[in-house]
Amino acid sequence: MGLMSTTSKFEPDYDRKAELKSFDETKTGVKGLVDSGITHIPRIFHRPPSPENTIIEPSHSIPNLATIDMQGIDKDLIKRKEVIKNIKDAFESWGMFQIVNHGISNTILDEIINGVKRFHDQDTDVKKHWYIRDNSVEQRRVVYNSSFDLYTAPVANWRDTFIVTMAPNPPQPHELPPICRDILIEYSKQVLKLGERVLQLVSEGLGLDVDHLTKMGCAEGVLLVGHYYPPCPQPELAIGTPNHKDHGFITILLQDHIGGLQVFFQNQWIDVPPIPGALVVNAGDLLQLITNGKFVSAKHKVVAKNIGPRISVASSFSTGLLPSSKVFEPIKELLSEDNGAKYRCATAKELMCHYRGKGPDGKFALSLYEI
Numbered sequence: 001m002g003l004m005s006t007t008s009k010f011e012p013d014y015d016r017k018a019e020l021k022s023f024d025e026t027k028t029g030v031k032g033l034v035d036s037g038i039t040h041i042p043r044i045f046h047r048p049p050s051p052e053n054t055i056i057e058p059s060h061s062i063p064n065l066a067t068i069d070m071q072g073i074d075k076d077l078i079k080r081k082e083v084i085k086n087i088k089d090a091f092e093s094w095g096m097f098q099i100v101n102h103g104i105s106n107t108i109l110d111e112i113i114n115g116v117k118r119f120h121d122q123d124t125d126v127k128k129h130w131y132i133r134d135n136s137v138e139q140r141r142v143v144y145n146s147s148f149d150l151y152t153a154p155v156a157n158w159r160d161t162f163i164v165t166m167a168p169n170p171p172q173p174h175e176l177p178p179i180c181r182d183i184l185i186e187y188s189k190q191v192l193k194l195g196e197r198v199l200q201l202v203s204e205g206l207g208l209d210v211d212h213l214t215k216m217g218c219a220e221g222v223l224l225v226g227h228y229y230p231p232c233p234q235p236e237l238a239i240g241t242p243n244h245k246d247h248g249f250i251t252i253l254l255q256d257h258i259g260g261l262q263v264f265f266q267n268q269w270i271d272v273p274p275i276p277g278a279l280v281v282n283a284g285d286l287l288q289l290i291t292n293g294k295f296v297s298a299k300h301k302v303v304a305k306n307i308g309p310r311i312s313v314a315s316s317f318s319t320g321l322l323p324s325s326k327v328f329e330p331i332k333e334l335l336s337e338d339n340g341a342k343y344r345c346a347t348a349k350e351l352m353c354h355y356r357g358k359g360p361d362g363k364f365a366l367s368l369y370e371i
Helices: 016-026 029-035 077-093 106-121 124-130 178-205 212-216 285-290 348-357 365-369
Strands: 003-005 054-056 067-069 096-100 142-145 160-167 222-229 241-244 250-255 261-265 268-271 279-283 300-302 310-317
Touching: 016 029, 029 160, 029 222, 067 077, 077 096, 077 178, 106 160, 106 178, 106 222, 106 250, 106 310, 124 142, 160 178, 178 212, 178 222, 178 250, 178 310, 285 348, 285 365, 348 365
Parallel strands: 067 096
Antiparallel strands: 003 054, 096 279, 142 160, 160 222, 222 310, 241 300, 250 279, 250 310, 261 268, 261 300
């Protein structure tokens, strides 16, 4: 299978720090650049040459990510067992799958996409109120910026983002942006219920009691992340979201029709096609840790496109940076003499801090906890 390089010559011979600072101080994000009419992207967005920065040419031999139909699993025991097996197989191999007939209506899905778009499209002076570079959710219930690791990453992301901590202590309505307040509240309620349901199926797939993972606290926290990827005039030079793994237990992702999400599987990047009404579910580092590596944290990224804006809504099941003394370790029921613990214990905050602080060496946070 051929690979087509999309990198450009990386030129560090400029004042990168000054350019980053200048971009950050506008508080208008990548959308502000596009609105200004640029035809060439600033060099802070030029990705350095790397084997990761490739696009796979279309081929009929590319494997497809599983799409799992959850219809009727609460009434049909045979169907439930089939779904549990499919989830188990997907998490053991891909670390990711898509679900349909999951219980959240298309009306709600469309409205949360529109709500995220409304936030990013609103008047700049209003939006600037939410802009903050310190991403600590302890300081602000809603954080809006562009590239949380802007000053430490080797390349800036071609996207703008807002993050809201919706659980365990949901914000009061007046603490949320008025332009998308109602749908943030409603969608987070529904996605929390769905996440608990998925974790029950995952528990059963591990041979554990149905509520094992929820009792551990895997659904205690939810971070809702609204991404906005403006059309990029030079998509071959940029990256929407770099190659990464999520830090939490699971992430439930809604993407619009634009596409661009890719998952790494069998040593190649595979497109995750948008399916109307579908949600993407992927495992994060904390799930890999507590399952002792039985389930794998999905490596994924988002490529930049010259069309858009692309909108996605990620619901990460983790308490993130919230203070918590709860320690997670490999589940004892999954260990044996022949299968000892592969990871040291960690708190959600520790993993999140390592995730945010990882440098250009490409190391993932979970690798720091391997025994």
